[in-house]
Amino acid sequence: MTSRKIIIISVLILGAILGGAYWYFSNRVAGPPGIGEKFPGESRTSTGKPKPAVTAEEDIDTTPVFTPGSGATLPRLYELHKLPVAGAGFIETKNKKNVTTGIAARYIERGLGYVFETSLSTLASSRIVNETRPRISEALWGNNSKSVVIRSIDEKDGNMIKTQILNIGAPIISFAKSTTTETTQSSFLKTEVIFLPNSIPFAATSEDSADKLFYLENNSDGSVGSVSTFKNSGVSKIFTSSFTEWLPQFVNERLVTINTKPSAKVAGHLFFVDTKTKSVTKILGNINGLTTQTSRDGKFVLYSETKSGRPELSVHDIAKNTPRSLSLQTLPEKCAWGRKNLSLVYCAVPQAMPSADYPDKWYQGIVSFSDDVWEINTTTLISRKIMSPKELGVSTLDIINPTLSSDDGYLLFVNKVSGTPWVYRITEAIPVKAVTSVSTATTTKTVVPPSAVTPDMKKLR
Secondary structure: OOHHHHHHHHHHHHHHHHHHHHHHHHOOOOOOOOOOOOEOOEOEOOOOOEOOOOOOOOOOOOOOOOOOOOOOOOOOEEEOOOOOEEEEEEEEEEOOOOOEEEEEEEEEEOOOOOEEEEEOOOOOEEEEEOOOOOOOOEEEEEOOOOEEEEEEEEHHHOOEEEEEEEEEEEEEEOOOOOOOOOOOOOEEEEEEEEEOOOOOOOEEEOOOOOOOEEEEEEEOOEEEEEEEOOOOOOOEEEEEEOOOOEEEEEEEOOEEEEEEOOEOOEEEEEEEEEOOOOOEEEEEEEEEOOEEEEOOOOOEEEEEEEEOOEEEEEEEEOOOOEEEEEEEOOOHHHEEEOOOOOOEEEEEEEOOOOOOOOOHHHHOOOOOOOEEEEEEEOOOOOEEEEEOHHHHOOOOOOEEEEEEOOOOOEEEEEEOOOOOEEEEEOOOOOOOEEEOEEEOOOOEEEOOOHHHHOOOOOOOO
16 A cells, blocks of 8 residues: 555544544533433433434424624524533623623533623624633533533543533633634633532532532532532532432522432422521422422422323422412423512423423433423413414424523523523513413412323324
């Protein structure tokens, strides 16, 4: 074989390896924390490959094309990025009177770890951090998205979970141009990396934009929960337990909730932890498949219970210690509590839901949904469907990690199937279908169309 042929073959092999590596890094998609998975939120087969998602239906994506800066009307529903991301959050700028003057979305790619920002007033995007951090499995934004907790598996170190804090600072000048197709970025932002202990199973960032995060550590005696800043300073241990399977939510500076890791056939429990007094209070218990989402003021808990193979959504009034059914079938982790109107909650509700072990099968990627978005008033129990993706030219969305902007005007989320970030503009939304409530002397129940509760299941592919 001539030297020229050897060079050509070597170049082809190298190209195939690099191309395969880019595809692999860019397409690792994970969902919420799963049952018995190798990493919280990452569904895998025994070979280590991500499990294929089973979609509720097979459609051609007809998402309308929009070009930022073209002068066209901004779409209400928009895919912010075409590659999978590890997480997304809002960053808001305020004037001296503490009035919000601008809202943007920040997100970090799974594959190479680049950080992007999209202005929601123009939908123009730019790469703001150009440093490579490959194979990020989870990213938790906090501190008004000036900080992000990034988590990954180090396969060279026994599949150990590595957790770091990335603090994003002021601009620096760079002559390198971004390769993003959206805009050309001539400067990038400084970053500071803070290392957290290895093998943290779960973490949560404060949802009131405070400079706080909570993380769990497991040891031979059980688990320990600590609060720290994004500089990892002022670390305070506020929770200890002999049990190690916990899912946290950092509701506000004063409240962390601890939920037992859910499974359809296991009774779950929810506890409130006061970050100041370190007191622990049991709120809910003995509920199969229990998953929860607590309102920002800590007065209500949205929760689901697995009944007849489906998750039934309810709201629990903490002060009155009373549960009320919302007559919707979905999971609380597909919901986001209002920030301006604390009694409102926005939920992704599957159009069709097969009978299965929930949340297990959905966490593991065995079942996937096609969601609509509903607005629920937890005081009046009036619900209305405000968005159906198909009516906006989008085939299907399986919504995870939803979060609201401070004015309740934007809903930011990730599509579980593709791993890409999306935004829906709620402001001035015209409801697709409104639902009124019917009250009795003892209970209040929302009347929901049958299709939203027990729809016929379309054939799974």
